[in-house]
Amino acid sequence: MRNRxxxxxxxxxxxxxxxxxxxxxxxxxVGGSGPYPADYETSAGLPNHTVYRPQNLPAERLxxxxxxxxxxxxxxxxxxxFLREIASHGFLVIAxxxxxxxxxxxxxxxTESIDWAVAENARSGxxxxxxxxxxxxxxxxxxxxxxxxYAVSDDPRxxxxxxxxxxxxxxxxxxxxxxxxxxxxxxxGGPGDxxxxxxxxxxxxxxxxxxxxxxxxxxxxxxxxxxxxxxxFGRVAVLYLKWRLKGDVxxxxxxxGAGCGLCGGPWQVQQKNLSLGxxxxxxxxPTGGATACTAVYTVxxxxxxxxxxxxxxxxxxxxxxxxxxxxxxxSGASVTSVWNAAxxxxxxxxxxxxxxxxxxxxxxxxxxxxxxxxxTGAGAxxxxxxx
Numbered sequence: 001m002r003n004r005x006x007x008x009x010x011x012x013x014x015x016x017x018x019x020x021x022x023x024x025x026x027x028x029x030v031g032g033s034g035p036y037p038a039d040y041e042t043s044a045g046l047p048n049h050t051v052y053r054p055q056n057l058p059a060e061r062l063x064x065x066x067x068x069x070x071x072x073x074x075x076x077x078x079x080x081x082f083l084r085e086i087a088s089h090g091f092l093v094i095a096x097x098x099x100x101x102x103x104x105x106x107x108x109x110x111t112e113s114i115d116w117a118v119a120e121n122a123r124s125g126x127x128x129x130x131x132x133x134x135x136x137x138x139x140x141x142x143x144x145x146x147x148x149x150y151a152v153s154d155d156p157r158x159x160x161x162x163x164x165x166x167x168x169x170x171x172x173x174x175x176x177x178x179x180x181x182x183x184x185x186x187x188x189g190g191p192g193d194x195x196x197x198x199x200x201x202x203x204x205x206x207x208x209x210x211x212x213x214x215x216x217x218x219x220x221x222x223x224x225x226x227x228x229x230x231x232x233f234g235r236v237a238v239l240y241l242k243w244r245l246k247g248d249v250x251x252x253x254x255x256x257g258a259g260c261g262l263c264g265g266p267w268q269v270q271q272k273n274l275s276l277g278x279x280x281x282x283x284x285x286p287t288g289g290a291t292a293c294t295a296v297y298t299v300x301x302x303x304x305x306x307x308x309x310x311x312x313x314x315x316x317x318x319x320x321x322x323x324x325x326x327x328x329x330x331s332g333a334s335v336t337s338v339w340n341a342a343x344x345x346x347x348x349x350x351x352x353x354x355x356x357x358x359x360x361x362x363x364x365x366x367x368x369x370x371x372x373x374x375x376t377g378a379g380a381x382x383x384x385x386x387x
Contacts, residue, residue: 031081031084031085031088031229032084032085032086032087032088032089032229033085033088033229034085034087034088034089034090034238035058035088035089035090036054036055036056036058036087036088036089036090037054037055037056037088038052038053038054038055038084038085038087038088039052039053039055039084040052040053040076040077040080040083040084040087040099041053042098042099043116045116045119045120046094046112046113046116047098048074048096048097048098048101048109049076049094049095049096049097049098049109049112049113049116050076050077050094050095050097050098050099051092051093051094052083052084052086052087052092052093052094052095053087053092053093054087054088054090057127057128057131058090060090061130061131061132061133062090062091062092062128062131062132062133063090063091063092063133063136063137063138063241063245063246064091064092064093064094064113064114064117064132064133064134064136064137064138064245065086065091065092065093065094065137065138065139065140065241065245066093066094066095066110066113066114066117066137066138066139066140067079067083067093067094067095067096067110067140067141067142067145068095068096068105068107068109068110068140068141068142068144068145068146068147068148068149069095069096069097069105069141069142069144069145070142070143070144070145070165071143071144071145072096072104072105072106072144072145072147072148073097073102073103073104073105073144074096074097074098074101074102074103074104074105075097075098075099075100075101075102076095076096076097076098076099076101077095077099077100078095078097079095079142079225079226079230081225081226081227081228081229081230081231081234082224082225082226082229082230082231082233082234082237083095083230084229084230085229085230085234085237085238086230086234086237086238086241089238089241089242090246091241091245092117092128092132094113094116094117096109096110096113096145096148097109105145105148106148107147107148107149107151107152109148110139110141110148110149110151110152111152111155114137114139114155114157114158117132117134117137118132118134118157118336118337118372120132121134121336121337122336133245134157134336134337134372135159135337135338135339135341135342135343135371136159136244136245136246137157137158137159137245137339138158138159138160138161138162138241138244138245139152139153139155139158139160139161139162140161140162140163140164140237141162141163141164141166142164142165142166142223142225143164143165143166143195143221144166145164145166146163146164146165146166146167146195147166147168147169149161149162149163149166150163150166150168150173150176150177151176153176153179153180153182153184154176154179154180154181156300156308156310156339156370157337157339157372158182158339159182159183159244159245159339159340160182160183160184160185160240160244160245161180161182161183161184161185162184162185162186162187162237162240162241163184163185163186163187163199163202164186164187164188164223164233165187165188165189165193165195165199165221165223166195166198166199167195167197167198167199167200167201167202168198168201168202169198174205177202177205177206177207178205178207180206180207180210181207181210181368182340183210183211183212183213183244183357184206184210184211184212184213185212185213185214185215185240185255186199186202186203186212186213186214186215187215187217187223187233187236187237188214188215188216188217189216189217189218189219189220189221189222189223190216190217190218190219190220190268191216191218192218192220192221193216193219193220193221194221195221196216199214203270206272209273210272210273211272211273211274211275211357212271212272212273212274213240213255213256213269213270213271213272213274214269214270214271215236215255215262215267215268215269215270216267216268216269217232217233217266217267217268218266218268219232232266236254236262236267238251239251239252239254239255239261240254240255243255247355247356249276249356252276252356253276255269255271255274256271256274256275256276257274257276275356275357275360276356292315292316292318292320292323292384292385292386293313293314293315293316293320293323293361293384293385293386294313294314294316294384295311295312295313295314295325295382295383295384296311296312296314296382297309297310297311297327297380297381297382298310298311298312299377299378300370302376302377302378305374305375306336306372306373306374306375307333307372307373307374307375307376307377308370308371308372308373308377309370309371309372309373309377309380310368310369310370311325311327311341311352311368311369311370311382312366312367312368313325313354313361313366313367313368313369313384314361314364314365314366315361315362315363315364315365315366315386316363316364317363317364318363319360319361319362319363320359320360320361320386321359321360321386321387322353322354322359322360322386322387323353323354323359323361323384323385323386323387324351324352324353324354324384324385324386324387325341325351325352325353325369325382325383325384326349326350326351326382326383326384326385327349327350327351327352327380327381327382328348328349328380328381328382329347329348329349329350329373329380330375330376330377330378330379330380332375332376333347333373333374333375333376333377333380334346334347334373334374334375335347335350335371335372335373336371336372336373336374337371337372338352338369338370338371339369339370339371340355340358340367340368340369340370341353341354341355341369341371342354342355343371352369352371353387354367
């Protein structure tokens with residue numbers, strides 16, 4: 001048991017204080033250190049949110065980061081330097097709250113951000129039509145915003161969660177940890193951060209086998225968000241998102257392995273179940289009746305014109321270092337977004353292969369991926385092979 005009521009109240013109070021006492025947000029000047037100078041805007045289709053994007057959209061599709069502010073404040077520019085920095089590296093960033101807005105936010109607003117990104121990617125006439133990678137979505141937040149991120153981390157469209165100077169406030173909320181299935185990262189301000197005990201407690205209760213990273217930088221609860229380009233928190237957030245949302249293994253070396261880039265420096269690092277990707281198989285697939293893997297397909301939600309499906313991949317009697325699922329979709333069905341797998345094709349026969357963190361399975365171990373599609377999902381056929 002832990003008594004975090006006072007810690008929780010202080011966490012929100014400090015977060016609000018940081019916002020009130022810090023310098024006012026910078027103007028909407030194009031900026032960031034990345035290759036795509038970024039700016040922010042609002043959208044009539046997503047009221048009370050702030051959208052950060054490269055000023056000129058790159059040819060590559062934009063992964064998505066949805067963000068909850070410190071103090072759950074409805075000010076989408078409260079961490080403007082930090083969020084604009086991320087966008088400048090080729091990400092679409094959506095923060096709760098209007099620019100310089102007032103009031104409070106809720107976790108539901110993060111879900112609204114994801115809904116909007118998926119819809120804009122599919123809407124003919126949108127500047128984002130076909131330009132958003134809806135299979136690569138991160139949810140994140142600072143302080144009270146981190147609690148909002150926890151609340152929606154079980155959304156099947158979420159690829160990874162980032163918690164900045166935050167932790168669950170009571171043991172009654174620990175169910176949110178037990179339902180985590182996607183990689184998670186904590187970036188905390190060291191022992192002087194009021195959220196430090198909460199975050200450490202959460203770390204100890206993460207599900208077994210969950211890929212997780214924790215980095216503590218001794219800067220206190222206020223972080224480095226107001227520094228140029230978001231300071232050190234901005235730098236490591238970009239690296240983590242490049243790794244998890246763009247598959248950039250070189251960026252991932254900052255976090256994984258005994259000699260990781262953040263290991264042995266000012267960051268105090270902890271790691272769980274981190275891998276940059278398994279090696280190529282050194283033995284042939286099992287034969288003589290042994291099953292390499294199986295795939296079980298389930299329609300999780302069906303509505304008029306669309307559906308969400310999930311697939312559970314289970315290794316057979318031998319370990320595997322990678323898997324490929326072939327799906328035969330019903331006539332008229334088409335895949336629009338994928339999570340926890342890399343998809344090829346959108347209709348008819350499509351293939352889904354593992355991503356870096358879920359390809360290695362021990363005998364009998366399972367992992368899951370999912371996708372959203374148009375049409376009717378019932379009746380798809382599946383086959384699974386190891387690769």
